[in-house]
Amino acid sequence: MPAPLIEMRGITKRFGAVKANEAVDLSVAPGEILGLLGENGAGKTTLMNVLFGAYAPDAGEILIQGQPVRIASSADALAAGIGMVHQHFHLAPRLTVLENLLIGIPGRSGRIDRAGGLARLAEIGRQHGLTLDPNLPVSALSVGEQQRLEIVKALFRGARLLILDEPTAVLAPTEVDGLFSALRSMAAQGLGIIFISHKLNEVRALTHRCTVLRHGRVAGRVDDPANTTSAAMAQLMCGHEIVPPARGPSTPGAAVLTLDGISTSQHSGTALRDVSLAVRAGEILGIAGVSGNGQRALAEVISGVRLPDAGQMTIAGQKVSGYSPREVQALGLGRIPEDRMTTGLVTNLPLADSMVLPRIGTAAFSSRGLLKPDAIRAFAEAQIKAYDIRCPGPMTRAGALSGGNLQKALLARELAFDPKVLIVSQPTRGLDIGAARFIHEKFLDMRGKGCGIIVIGEDLEELLVLCDRIAVMYEGRIVGTLDSADATVARLGLMMTGAEGHS
Amino acid sequence: MSAVFEQIFQVGFLAAIIRIATPLAFATLGEMFSERAGVLNLGIEGIMLLSAMTGFTATSLSGSLWLGILVAVLTGMLMGALHALFTVALGLSQHVCGIGVTLFSSGLAYFLYRLIFGQQSVPPSIKGFETLPIPVLSSIPVLGPAVFNQFALVYMAILAIPLAAFVLYRTPWGLSVRMVGENPRAADSAGVSVIGTRFQAVILGGALMGLAGAFLSMAQFNAFTFGVVSGRGWVAIALVVFGRWDPWRSAGAALLFAFVDALQLRMQASGLGHIPYEAFLMLPFIFTIVAMAVMSRNAVAPSALLKPFRREER
Numbered sequence: 167m168p169a170p171l172i173e174m175r176g177i178t179k180r181f182g183a184v185k186a187n188e189a190v191d192l193s194v195a196p197g198e199i200l201g202l203l204g205e206n207g208a209g210k211t212t213l214m215n216v217l218f219g220a221y222a223p224d225a226g227e228i229l230i231q232g233q234p235v236r237i238a239s240s241a242d243a244l245a246a247g248i249g250m251v252h253q254h255f256h257l258a259p260r261l262t263v264l265e266n267l268l269i270g271i272p273g274r275s276g277r278i279d280r281a282g283g284l285a286r287l288a289e290i291g292r293q294h295g296l297t298l299d300p301n302l303p304v305s306a307l308s309v310g311e312q313q314r315l316e317i318v319k320a321l322f323r324g325a326r327l328l329i330l331d332e333p334t335a336v337l338a339p340t341e342v343d344g345l346f347s348a349l350r351s352m353a354a355q356g357l358g359i360i361f362i363s364h365k366l367n368e369v370r371a372l373t374h375r376c377t378v379l380r381h382g383r384v385a386g387r388v389d390d391p392a393n394t395t396s397a398a399m400a401q402l403m404c405g406h407e408i409v410p411p412a413r414g415p416s417t418p419g420a421a422v423l424t425l426d427g428i429s430t431s432q433h434s435g436t437a438l439r440d441v442s443l444a445v446r447a448g449e450i451l452g453i454a455g456v457s458g459n460g461q462r463a464l465a466e467v468i469s470g471v472r473l474p475d476a477g478q479m480t481i482a483g484q485k486v487s488g489y490s491p492r493e494v495q496a497l498g499l500g501r502i503p504e505d506r507m508t509t510g511l512v513t514n515l516p517l518a519d520s521m522v523l524p525r526i527g528t529a530a531f532s533s534r535g536l537l538k539p540d541a542i543r544a545f546a547e548a549q550i551k552a553y554d555i556r557c558p559g560p561m562t563r564a565g566a567l568s569g570g571n572l573q574k575a576l577l578a579r580e581l582a583f584d585p586k587v588l589i590v591s592q593p594t595r596g597l598d599i600g601a602a603r604f605i606h607e608k609f610l611d612m613r614g615k616g617c618g619i620i621v622i623g624e625d626l627e628e629l630l631v632l633c634d635r636i637a638v639m640y641e642g643r644i645v646g647t648l649d650s651a652d653a654t655v656a657r658l659g660l661m662m663t664g665a666e667g668h669s
Numbered sequence: 670m671s672a673v674f675e676q677i678f679q680v681g682f683l684a685a686i687i688r689i690a691t692p693l694a695f696a697t698l699g700e701m702f703s704e705r706a707g708v709l710n711l712g713i714e715g716i717m718l719l720s721a722m723t724g725f726t727a728t729s730l731s732g733s734l735w736l737g738i739l740v741a742v743l744t745g746m747l748m749g750a751l752h753a754l755f756t757v758a759l760g761l762s763q764h765v766c767g768i769g770v771t772l773f774s775s776g777l778a779y780f781l782y783r784l785i786f787g788q789q790s791v792p793p794s795i796k797g798f799e800t801l802p803i804p805v806l807s808s809i810p811v812l813g814p815a816v817f818n819q820f821a822l823v824y825m826a827i828l829a830i831p832l833a834a835f836v837l838y839r840t841p842w843g844l845s846v847r848m849v850g851e852n853p854r855a856a857d858s859a860g861v862s863v864i865g866t867r868f869q870a871v872i873l874g875g876a877l878m879g880l881a882g883a884f885l886s887m888a889q890f891n892a893f894t895f896g897v898v899s900g901r902g903w904v905a906i907a908l909v910v911f912g913r914w915d916p917w918r919s920a921g922a923a924l925l926f927a928f929v930d931a932l933q934l935r936m937q938a939s940g941l942g943h944i945p946y947e948a949f950l951m952l953p954f955i956f957t958i959v960a961m962a963v964m965s966r967n968a969v970a971p972s973a974l975l976k977p978f979r980r981e982e983r
Contacts, residue, residue: 218858220980241860256858258851260972261844269848270859273841319859 169232171196171358172217172248172327177226179212186212188382189226194327194358199349201373201391202362205403205598206570209382210362211253214329218250219243244270249320250329255312259305263287263298263315267322283322290321294351295344310341317348327358334368335596338456338624339659346372364403364598366396367627378402404599410631411606414614418446418634420483422618423499423587428467428477436460438467438474439642445587445618450609452633452650453622454658460642461591461622462504468589468620469501470494482586495524500585504592504622506572513565517557518546520564521579549578554604570601577608588612591622606632626655640664682931683815688889690927691826692717692881696905697912697919698833699877703749705837705914706870707850707973708756711767713878714902715774716748720882722778725893726785729795734887737795738822741883742876748774749875750868757867760977771902782893797891798822820888822880829877833916846870850971853978863978878902900954907957913968925960929953 170193179187187209194200204210216223219237227234230246237243243250257266268283284300291297296314304312313333320328330349334342349372353359363369369376369391376388378399386402388394401407421444430438438460445451455461466472467479470491479486481497495501503509511520522531522542531542546560553574557567567575573593580588593609594602609619609632623629629636630650637647638661645661696713703710710716724741728734748770755766786793798820806817816827837843845866848856853863881901886893908926912919933949941949 239860240858244860250858252858256852256855258848258855258972260851260969261847265844265847266855268841269844269856270861271841277839278841278844323859 170194170229171198171231173229173232174213174217175227175229177213177216177223177228179209179216179221179223185382187216187223190379190382190384192377192384194360196326196356196358197353198375199353199359199361199373201369201376201388202360202379203364203366203369203376203399203403204379204385205364205600206568206596207598208379208403210379211331212382213379214250214331214360214362217243218248218329241270244323244325247324247326248329249317249323249325249327251313251316251320251331251333253331253335255316257304257312257315260303262301262303263307264300266304266315267300267319271323286322287318290318293355294321294348296321296348309336310338310344313337313345314348321352325357327360328352329360329362331362332364333361334363334365339626339662340456342368366399369399370394370396380405400599411603411610413450413610413632413634416448416613416634418449419616420447421445421480422447422482423468423620424478424480425468426478426480428474428479430463430467430472430474435462436642438463441477441642441644443637443644443647445620447586447616447618448613449635450613450619450621450633452629452636453620453639454624454626454629454636454662455639456662457624459639459662461639463642464639465501465504465589465591465622468494468499469503470499491524492527498586500580500583500588502573502576502580502588502590502593504595506569506576507565510572510576511564513563515564516561517550517555517564517567517575518542518560521546521549521560521575524579525583545582549575549582553578570597570604573597573601573605577605581608581612584615585617587618587620589620589622593621593623594625594628602628626658629658630655638662680811680814682935683811684819685931685934686924686927687816687819687823688927689930690924691820691823692884692889692901693905693908693923693926694826694830694920695877695881695884696902697908697923698829698916699745699874699881700905700909701874701912701914701916701919702833702837702846702877703871703874704909704974705850705971706846706867707853707971707976707978708753708867708871709763709767709906709975710749710752710770710871710874710878711764711906712748712752712770712774713767713905714898714900715771715778716745716875716878717882717885717898717902719748719774719778720744720879721886721897722782722882722893724879724883725795725886726781728887729793734795734798737887738880738883741887742879745875745877745879745882746872747875749872749878752875753868753871756977757864757871760979763975763977779895792892792894794892795887798888820884822884822888825880826884830916830920837916842866842869847971849978850973853973853976857978857980863980867978881905904954904957907961910965910968910970911957911961913965914971922960926953926957929956 173193175191177187177190190213202210215221219239219242228237235246237246264283268278273279287300296318298315333345337345349359361373373391376391378385380403388399423445425441425443428438428441436459453461463472467474470489470493473489481494481499484497486494507513522545525531531538543560550560555571555574557571593605613619621632630653633650635647636650636653637644638658696717700710700713720741723744724737727740728737752766752770755761756763800818801821802818807813845856845861849863849866857863885897890897904926908922909919912922930953933952937946937949
């Protein structure tokens, strides 16, 4: 094995009394792709922020090609040949691709070196198949292209080690393939890569070695990820065995939600075109598709936020006429929106307020135009207990909760009112295995109680585990619906590109 | 009516526009640099007033006009640094600190002026800048006497516009300014000092505001009065929005405002009947409001404007 490109020895980082990292060792050789695995809060991002100079470690040292170095800022990290692609891109949307590349690069005789930048961009494009139009503003790029720009930015600055923090969370399956081939090409040319993820199938497909973190410590290393089972790795991450929830047989009842020929205008995003579907009581229907193919419009119509141009919708047998959130909710619909922080709840208000917001006008929480603070608080306290929402109390600012606890709070808020239909988008995005497992179990519980559930998601494996049937959306249409017994990732993936499926 | 028209549109009218536009152009460019870096500087009105006072005083005491200009520019930079200290280094509210800087600077200007000059029945004046005709160019008909027979500071303002555009769009520092105003985190992770760049931009902005103030007390009025700035700083803030944070457009906006202001001055002088002069005084401001409403609806501010940057924040 060649000498390590980079080595972290005994890294410890404390935040107050909390040890985010404790005595972590990690090394990457040239040409190696290292997987860094761990649940949310295991210390992956903290460790990488130490490596990238955002945090100073309390103990431990970093060696680059055997030489100890001190990395106190991102400028130091860049100078040491370390590049990082953050989960949330660090780009200025209104500046061009080239300008985003050239930021922080010294100019030539006082000016920005455009010609040099263009030449270098073209060269990187040729080497790794990472092509970009230099003159487009970043806002015109797709998410995948923005990520490509972040990678190019790191290479542009001469990075020999590239850190990618959950890079596939924002990508469609086809884009993931492109990313992986670029990463393999870079590794083949001697770059070291640290790939942070909790998607085990991806880690197994891409990486050469893995380091697994748990509670800030190294829980184990995997030397041959391709031939290690996902279950074994999941166990390292969680410290105990993870059993996927078992979806028992169910006998679906009458349809609780039907859409018949629903179409919308192209007001924002992809419009719906003649969408018909039905969810029965005691059934989970998955909606698969590459993001941006009308899922948002579908969720908005069903939630009563968007008025369709044509078509009819019924909830529990009742025709929906007004399409207001209040109407569909009164008919028995519960909704968990895609973006917990913006449309889910009000991050600056106490958790309790957010938890009653959709029903603030009902007799349970207000009377004669005045709130009943005690009832609101009691409701929130009961839900916090029932769903094991980890927070200091109902008056905690909602934005201070972790993703998993927020999602539990949103779930509690809807399930407390026994919805007949539940629509959820990306139910476990960004959650760790334990929290995702909890959410899944709740869905299966509700299914058992006769609730009809629609799950809009991009993670096909999740949909296959959870759903009875899976419909695939492409360009605003439903191209087909499969029984999950007949569905495979490959087949769904094909349908997601627009190929017709069999109903 | 045609007599009135003739009286308005003479060569002197063009020259007046240029003269009125000069302090606005300096102030607008100064505010633009600050805002492009993400820092709203509501201290502009006070910074202009204080600079007008210190520049005037330095010249009055030393007899050197350029020493006065230097003192005014340094005053602007100092007050810019003060605003940056509060808003950039400490991350306090830009609105509140800006108003604070204006109140503080204005009060300081009045206080120091009284302290130095006392209360005189005839306010002291200086022998201000004189026009500096540029050979050859100043003999071009119409344009020559209007544009090329002006104060040195006017030529500096005219040169400042392309220079500002060059710095902002063509130099690495200008790119850093735009980046810290759009996405400071991106600049930070690229190794650019967000705090440093913002400080520099706000201080440069202060220097330009200082020039604007100095022009008023040392070239236009040759005296310092408490109303010497009279809202020109606030106007500059509107002109930056009107000019969509671009040096060329902002300077164009300053010119347009100056046109309306010069027009209303002439209309006052022309004695257009029985309309009270206050009605004319309002014109440029009404124009600004209407123009902003019509032209700036789609203007998008720098994304990070008003947002302090803290590195350890997650």
